[in-house]
Structure formats: structure tokens, C-alpha cells
Amino acid sequence: MENILEKIAYCTEFGKINKVSPYPPDMKGQDGVDELTKLALEQGVSPNDILTKGFVLGMERVGKKFSENKVFVPQMLISAKAMTTGMAHLKPFFTSGEVKRKGKFIIGTVAGDLHDIGKNLVAMMVEGSGWEVIDLGVDVNSDKFIQNIKNSNATAVALSALLTTTMVNMEKIVKEIRGQVPEIKICVGGAPVNQEFCAKIGADHYSPDPQGLVEYLNRLVA
Amino acid sequence: MALKQNMSDWAADLINSKERAAIPIMTHPGIEMIGKHVIDAVTDGTTHFEAIKAIASQYPTSAATIIMDLTVESEAFGCRINFGEHEVPSVMERLVHDFETVSNLKIPDMNSGRIQEYLKASRLAAENIADRPVFGGCIGPFSLAGRLFDMTEIMTAAIIEPETITLLLEKCTKLLLQYVLEMKKTGVNGIIIAEPAAGLLDETLCEEFSSKYVKLIVDATQDENFMVVLHNCGNTGHLTQSMVNTGAAGLHFGNRIDMLKVLQEVPSNILVMGNLDPVGVFKMSDAGQIKTITSNLLKATREYSNFVISSGCDTPPGVSQANVDAFFEAVNDFNYNNITSKQLTY
Incomplete structure (x- = not known):
């Protein structure tokens, strides 16, 4: 379970949106946030964990690198795009109240x-x-x-x-x-x-x- | 009659001079000096020229510059533009969104949008300002592509749809090349290519999606009578080498960069211009603060003879004349003290 969450965090951090996305080049053909989020839900991983230990962690890492000028706007935006793609799968859980946001x-x-x-x-x-x-x-x-x-x-x-x-x-x-x-x-x-x-x-x-x-x-x- | 100036000699003269040259990118105070509004100048070449002329008559700039209006070329392509009486124009919405729409995009001719008004302003400035070079202006290829494709979207599309963005950049560069060649015919002595959006890229992407195309324009237009200055106010230090690689004879930097580091990195035969904050310093400081900040930058960069003091970007509307006066007073004081101290040394 931890492994799939770490994979989601990693794909978020490096902007791997889905399997067909050509970016990043060294992950070509591999599952991205889209597929991994679906898989995690199918495996019964809590949506809240997917949010906090997957997306939030990945975005935190890329945000830190952005502040340190290690990555730039395109990389940040592609991470955000990956995160948004995964987040769409959590929408029903936000609506039902199962996953709570910070505000x-x-x-x-x-x-x-x-x-x-x-x-x-x-x-x-x-x-x-x-x-x-x-x-x-x-x-x-x-x-x-x-x-x-x-x-x-x-x-x-x-x-x-x-x-x-x-x-x-x-x-x-x-x-x-x-x-x-x-x-x-x-x-x-x-x-x-x-x-x-x-x-x-x-x-x-x-x-x-x-x-x-x-x-x-x-x-x-x- | 336009000033025929060998720009290589001009640059060498600036570098060899005991005095520090000042070329702030500054037209808006000129618009206010002639009692007009921004909308008048950006839509009418004669008014625009009168504003440039007013600045040149009032201040000892080492070159005259035109308005950094980054919507002219987008409008020529067909973008809708928002004009405000006192605001610089802005693009209202994207024009293209995928490979197909980019493929169908027609390269506009020189009669599209306000292109002729900008050529007119440049021609009048070149003909009537004979005591210093006049620089025209245009947007850079990536910044133009960003306006056509949407600035947020192009940042990710450059990575995941590079063939679409490459095609768009080829079209943008064709227009810009044609525009710069037309501008050259007006008699101006050079052009400032404003490429701020490239500052958001990393070095590899900047090289691939901006500098490569800027270099095409430089190679096709720059000669001893026509100088290209590349402006990138988004560069925080990571793109300086990429800017150098374009071959532009002058580089212009924004206020987010450490000017001393830039001067250490850029070859000494390239003019390096910058970088007083156009908002925080020129607009929001008082005259005393401007004098101090200008003076500090001049002192810090004293050793570098290829440095030209400037604003880090186009100074915005609403900068008071007192503040512009203070900037030139600081330059004047620095030059006076510099020459006096050198004479005493001998």
C-alpha cells in the first residue's frame, strides 16, 4: 500500500500524468497518476491517504524544488496537471465528505x-x-x-x-x-x-x- | 533624416567611454509629458513618436526606445486585445489550442492590426531624433507563442506536445522576422526583442523554445548598422548563457537578477543593460530613494565598462517626472565624480 502511494507521490512530483504522456522521457509507457490513483482505489487504499501521502506529498516536493530554483514553471505546472488528473478520481469522496480538505x-x-x-x-x-x-x-x-x-x-x-x-x-x-x-x-x-x-x-x-x-x-x- | 550609425562603433564607444550610459526603457512618462493617454500612443504612431521625442528632448538617454507593447503581434495574428485608457494593452483570449488550430493559423501581413502604427512611430523617431540611436521593439517568439496558445498552457505543451509548439514558434518567428526587417527599413538603429515568458523556462527549454528562434532573427537582421538587444526580465540567473548564445549584441535584464553576476558571466564586448525595478524603484520610491538605489548600482558595477544602466523592464504608466529626474541626476553625479576622480589620479 505504501508502495503505491509513494508511486503516486513520485509521479506527481515528476509530472507523469498518465501512461500515454511522453513526459518524463525516462518514464515513457509507464503508468502515471491517472492509472495509479484508479488502481489504489480499487485496492482499497483510503482516498484520504491518496490525497495526503500521494498528491500533497508530491506537490510539496516539487514546490520545494521550485522555491530553490531547481525546477521551473513548466515542471511545476505539469506536476499540477498530474495531480489534477488524479484528483478527479477523488471527487466523489470530496462530495460525500469522506475526504476532508484543509479549508x-x-x-x-x-x-x-x-x-x-x-x-x-x-x-x-x-x-x-x-x-x-x-x-x-x-x-x-x-x-x-x-x-x-x-x-x-x-x-x-x-x-x-x-x-x-x-x-x-x-x-x-x-x-x-x-x-x-x-x-x-x-x-x-x-x-x-x-x-x-x-x-x-x-x-x-x-x-x-x-x-x-x-x-x-x-x-x-x- | 535617420541617423546612420555604425552600431558596432557605437557600442565600442559606450564601452570605452569614461561616462556610464543610461538607456531606461521609458516611453510612458513621455506620453504623460505630451498630455496624452496610453491608449492614444499605442493606437497612433504619431502620438507614440511624440512621446518618444519628448523623452529624448528632456533627458540625456544614450538611445531612444519605443513602447514595450507585447500585444501588437498577437493582434496581427487575430487575438482580441483589451485597451484601457491608462493601461498597457493585454491579450483577451487564446487563439489556438492544438496542432490542428496551429496548422491552420495564417501568418499575418504587415498591414494587420497596429503593425503599421508601430512602424510609423519607429520611422518618425528615426527621422527626427538625430542625436542618438533609436531602438524599435517587438515581442520575442516564445512570449508571442504564449499569448496565442495561452501562457499557462504553453508551459506544459512545450513538454508534452513539443511538435505543436515548435510549429507555432516557426510561424511566430516568420512574422517577427518580417516585422523586424520592416522595422529595420524605417531607419531605426536596432531593436529590443522582449522575451519575458522565456524567463519562466529552464535552460534546456529556453534554448529549445526561445533562444534558437531569437538567434534566427539575430542572424538575419543584426549587422554593423543594426543592433539586436534581447530583453528577458524573467531570467533569475539560470538563462544568461542561453541569452548570450543568441548572438544579440546587447542583453537587457530584469530586476530579479544579480547584475554583478551577470556582468561576470557575459563577454565584455556585449552591452549588458539593466536592472532597476520599474515598479518598486521608479514608480513606488521617492526621488531620494531612487537617487540612492541608482547610485548604489552604478558604484557596484563600476568595474564593468560594458554596463549600461537601465530600468529592468518598461517603466509603467504613472512614474512621476521627479523620479525620472532623480534617476538622471544620480547618473550625472556618478559620471561627474568618476571623471573627476580619474583626472585626479593622473
Whole structure:
């Protein structure tokens, strides 16, 4: 049982999605996360173990390597893709409540901004660490953020921006979220954002990389 | 009349000069100086030129540059573009998603989208700014492909569908090559190729999906009268050699990189430009902070004669004139002190 979980973690870490995927080249023709997750469930492995000892572990390892500049965005995204493929098999267990996630996390690129690669990367990393992610997409205004926070009872919300012009919108959105849902933790990120800006607009957290955000979120529920 | 400049000599002069050259990528303050908005400049070549001219008239830049607008070529291919009055344009949605759609993608001609407006701005700048070289600009092949295919999707597709991305890159490079050759005809003295998305790749992927194609453009266009500068603000140090391999005579770096390390790695005959944070420094700092940060970078890089101080990327809209003034004051002070101390030594 441990062996198959380790295999799932390994395939997640190295981005082996399924048997037909040509990546990584040295695993060509071998089962990937897709087949191994199905097999593990058939063998009676607990879905919760598949999540925590398979996907979460694999994503943790790749996230650490990303923070250390040992792998880069494509490798991170392909790991996330592998994880998402496997996660689809766990969906019924999330719905039934058999598998519990750490909490709900909302993310979106702020109003006026259509860039999403940073937001996507963060969303996948957070999901891979065991959170339920509600991705609101791009060009998200404060009303949409607030409505989704209220409806979901989320623990944290993250605002992303790539443009300096839309970064300014973060301040307004943070203020409006604070006014309506004071208890929620607000995180900000994106290329032009820094710690100083985060503090200035009254957000709770800034991290230059996704792993930093994952660690922050996990501390919230530790 | 465009300035006919031997760019190899120009680069050698910069390297041999006692003064440190400054070439910030800076057009937005010029747009504000002429009382216009971003949307006016990115859609009208004459307004764009007037902004470039305003900067050149006001500041002692060693070369003039055009707006780093990374949507012109995507729009030419057919992408829908979002324009804001005060914002740089952005691509609204992907145009292709698999091998078939990439195969069917037509390479646009030079009358597509806003290409003619950018050529016009370049031509007017080349004709009317005679005291320094003028650099045109275009997007890099991988960054263009990313806009057409979706930036997130291309990152994984490069690994699992390399034949699709290779075909897309070939098409992007054909357009860019044609565009750069047209830009060269306008009389500009060089081009800055902005390839930020390549900064997200590792060295092997960067070589295969970006540098190889940039090199094709460099080989076909760069000569003694036309210099290619490759800009990659995503490189954190892992791609410097790959940038060198393109053969570009100038390399431009973003604020996330250690400039001293870059200068140690890059051959001394290549101009190395960078890397003050366009947002954290130019936009968000005050004039005093800018002077200090600029001065510190100049002092730290003093030994490297091929260094040209610049912003790490296009300075965004909303940078105050006081901050731009402070940057040039710091450069001026450094050059004055440098020359004075050298004279005292003799």
C-alpha cells in the first residue's frame, strides 16, 4: 500500500500524468497518476491517504524544488496537471465528505487585469496541498470576491495582479473585503507586488512564490 | 533624416567611454509629458513618436526606445486585445489550442492590426531624433507563442506536445522576422526583442523554445548598422548563457537578477543593460530613494565598462517626472565624480 502511494507521490512530483504522456522521457509507457490513483482505489487504499501521502506529498516536493530554483514553471505546472488528473478520481469522496480538505481558498486576478499564469500556478499549488480552491478567474471585482467569500465560508482569499495599473485596484478590493468580511485572511501576489505594498494596502500576507503562500495557509489551520 | 550609425562603433564607444550610459526603457512618462493617454500612443504612431521625442528632448538617454507593447503581434495574428485608457494593452483570449488550430493559423501581413502604427512611430523617431540611436521593439517568439496558445498552457505543451509548439514558434518567428526587417527599413538603429515568458523556462527549454528562434532573427537582421538587444526580465540567473548564445549584441535584464553576476558571466564586448525595478524603484520610491538605489548600482558595477544602466523592464504608466529626474541626476553625479576622480589620479 505504501508502495503505491509513494508511486503516486513520485509521479506527481515528476509530472507523469498518465501512461500515454511522453513526459518524463525516462518514464515513457509507464503508468502515471491517472492509472495509479484508479488502481489504489480499487485496492482499497483510503482516498484520504491518496490525497495526503500521494498528491500533497508530491506537490510539496516539487514546490520545494521550485522555491530553490531547481525546477521551473513548466515542471511545476505539469506536476499540477498530474495531480489534477488524479484528483478527479477523488471527487466523489470530496462530495460525500469522506475526504476532508484543509479549508476553502478563493483566488482571482483583480479587476482590469487579464493575466492568469501566476494565479493558475498558485491555485494549483494550493489545491495540491489539500485545500479546496475556488478560482474566480481574471478581471474579478470586489463584489464577486465578497459574494464568493460569503457563500463559501472560505478561510483565505488571494488577489493577483501583473499590471502596475491594476495593482492599484488591489487596495480598493482589500478595503471593501475588509469592510464586509473582516475575519478573512487576504493574500496578495504578482510580479509588481512586494511586501511593502502588501503592508501599505492592509493585506495579511505576501509571498514571492507559491510555496510561501502554501506554508502560510497551512499555518492558519495547523 | 535617420541617423546612420555604425552600431558596432557605437557600442565600442559606450564601452570605452569614461561616462556610464543610461538607456531606461521609458516611453510612458513621455506620453504623460505630451498630455496624452496610453491608449492614444499605442493606437497612433504619431502620438507614440511624440512621446518618444519628448523623452529624448528632456533627458540625456544614450538611445531612444519605443513602447514595450507585447500585444501588437498577437493582434496581427487575430487575438482580441483589451485597451484601457491608462493601461498597457493585454491579450483577451487564446487563439489556438492544438496542432490542428496551429496548422491552420495564417501568418499575418504587415498591414494587420497596429503593425503599421508601430512602424510609423519607429520611422518618425528615426527621422527626427538625430542625436542618438533609436531602438524599435517587438515581442520575442516564445512570449508571442504564449499569448496565442495561452501562457499557462504553453508551459506544459512545450513538454508534452513539443511538435505543436515548435510549429507555432516557426510561424511566430516568420512574422517577427518580417516585422523586424520592416522595422529595420524605417531607419531605426536596432531593436529590443522582449522575451519575458522565456524567463519562466529552464535552460534546456529556453534554448529549445526561445533562444534558437531569437538567434534566427539575430542572424538575419543584426549587422554593423543594426543592433539586436534581447530583453528577458524573467531570467533569475539560470538563462544568461542561453541569452548570450543568441548572438544579440546587447542583453537587457530584469530586476530579479544579480547584475554583478551577470556582468561576470557575459563577454565584455556585449552591452549588458539593466536592472532597476520599474515598479518598486521608479514608480513606488521617492526621488531620494531612487537617487540612492541608482547610485548604489552604478558604484557596484563600476568595474564593468560594458554596463549600461537601465530600468529592468518598461517603466509603467504613472512614474512621476521627479523620479525620472532623480534617476538622471544620480547618473550625472556618478559620471561627474568618476571623471573627476580619474583626472585626479593622473
